[in-house]
Amino acid sequence: MTLDLVTLPALSDNYTFLLHDAKSGATAAIDVPEAGPLDAALTERGWTLSEIWLTHHHDDHIQGVEALLAGHPAKVTGALADKHRLPPLDRAVSEGDSFDFGGEEVHVLDVSGHTVGHIAFHLPGAGIAFTGDSLMALGCGRVFEGTMEQMWNSLQKFLSLDPGTTICSGHEYTQKNADFALTIEPDSSALKSRYDAIAAARARGEPTVPSKLSDELATNPFLRAADEPVRRSLGMMDAPAAEVFAEIRRRKDAF
Template identity: 85%
Template sequence: MALDLVTIPALSDNYTFLLHDAQSGDTAVIDVPEAGPIDAALNERGWTLTEIWLTHHHADHIQGVEELKTKHPAKVTGAAADASRLPPLDREVADGETFSFGGEEVHVMDVSGHTVGHIAFHLPGSRIAFTADSLMALGCGRVFEGTMAQMWESLQKFLTLDPETTICSGHEYTQKNAEFALTIEPDNTALISRSDAIASARARGEPTVPSLLSDELATNPFLRAGDEPVRQTLGMTDAPAAEVFAEIRRRKDAF
């Protein structure tokens, strides 16, 4: 039986996610920006929270953990490399390790760059990846702690996943990301179409997250730094893809 995935808006522009296995009753939440919306979603469905998975230490991803645990005592999983900056962990994990949830393997991916020690959780059986502020819908996170090369290397890891993987990222930044992406690939018909669909969704108050990896591959400039149209726009036809990525990230930072 497939796992149930619920997208929950939180704070002003964050997302958190519930993952539920109906057979066992196990339920995980991925990042805790605030406790209230998660508690409400659990109560609405009659689910019992059993696990909390944390991607990185930024406050808007962990600040609700303590409050949430007062009502839902759940096992907390996070990166061993970042344990000193996370809430107390019951399970410390590292790149390449796996653990079980809902009869599936959860693969841990180190995707440092936005922060050092940022991890993603990938469930190949259900084709879901929780990427938070690494790979985002039409974007990627700012490089705060790592290096541009490190972030590029992290993003490359997502290229190995099934293109039909659902990418669950951490923020509602997609419309602004689309506006920027069009400055890099103004003639990308898939991007133009996606941008129009995003604008319509936001006008209706609908979330644009999660997204499909196949759509990111076709439209996300941060994954397309090695593609010829992107290189030509930037005048970097002979530059290594990592350098092209760094230039795109610098332009986005100033956009």
Template identity: 70%
Template sequence: MPLELVTLPALSDNYTYLLHDSASGATACIDVPEAEPILDELAKRGWTLTEIWLTHHHHDHIGGVEDLLKTCDAKVTGAKSDRHRLPTLNREVADGDSFEFGGEVVDVLDVSGHTIGHIAFVVPNSGYAFTADSLMALGCGRLFEGTAGQMWDSLQKLAALDPETIICSGHEYTQANARFAITVDPDNDALKARIDRINALRSGNQPTVPSKLSEEVATNPFLRAADPAIQAHLDMIGAAPAEVFAEIRARKDRF
């Protein structure tokens, strides 16, 4: 059985995640925008928080750590290269590292681009990838610190995961991302169908994340820079995918 996953909204448009192993009682929280919804959910389920995994240093992903640790004695994991901008870490990790949680292996990927030192946590046996602001539902994070080439390389790492992987990203941006995506991939029937599903979910105030990697590969323009239809629409037939990605990202920034 896969580890139990709980998706929690936080702040205005963030998501945080709880990952629970019923056999050991171990519970991890991935990113901490604020403490209150996490504490409420832990209390409701009778779980004890044992670990906190941080993807990157932005305040809307770490701002609640101090308050959470006032109540929970949890081990904090984050990128060694980013430790100067993160809360105090009990475990420092880097690209290619792995650690154990709930009897499963957790792999660490450097997915720099949105920030330098941004990491993703991949739990392959249960089929989860916690990507925060790297790969997002129908999008990717804005390039605040890294380059388009870095982000493209990071997205290729994530795209190479099992297509059934559940992508646990950090924000409810999907509807806005969809409005942009159709402008660069207007003939994609899978994208059109996804947009209809997204609009239906949001009209009922329902979350659009997590999402499945196979759906992102089929509809997310930031993963599809090598697609001939997108290249033709952008008048970039035959261009290197990294260059096409840079153009898509630039258009999104102006959208």
């Protein structure tokens, strides 16, 4: 199945997404930092919004929902665990739940850590995952509500996905994430190559989101806490992977 994926910048550094199935006409918006970019994109393409999927409760991911619904009535999906601090939900979901979108199965992953109740939406048939502020391009979200171990365990769920999966994350943080990643693996040729590509894309004003999971596996230090080069760089060869991850996250918080 081929779905149309549209990536739209919003606010100062957020991304929002439209997913469209031409056969059924189903169209989903994933996170709504503001209504304007989505409204314009829907009008331009002649698509009718049918669904809104929310990854977590932070304002910069949900504050445009009410305005978008005013012009585009749609079914809202979000985490049952976050129901009390999300816009009104038509469908409340949890880890292991799935639902249909245009004939494509959408799997729900609990990826708590950045917030408790943060979820991701994975469409294995289409090879797309909407990860919000959990797994990000060359990074991960700050651990605001959960624990470091919880965040590490959440990130492990992405390791089982097809490496070709397109990772649709919530922010244009990639350049700074790349600067930091080089402090962890300064000798990585894969990271240096990606760093150059990111710098060139940003110089052209191009987005660095979405990214490929294969690139994250090769260069994202937050996914690589169990890997020998990262452990060696940090002098933590014998430490549990969750502790290595926590050290990387603490360093990034202070970077």
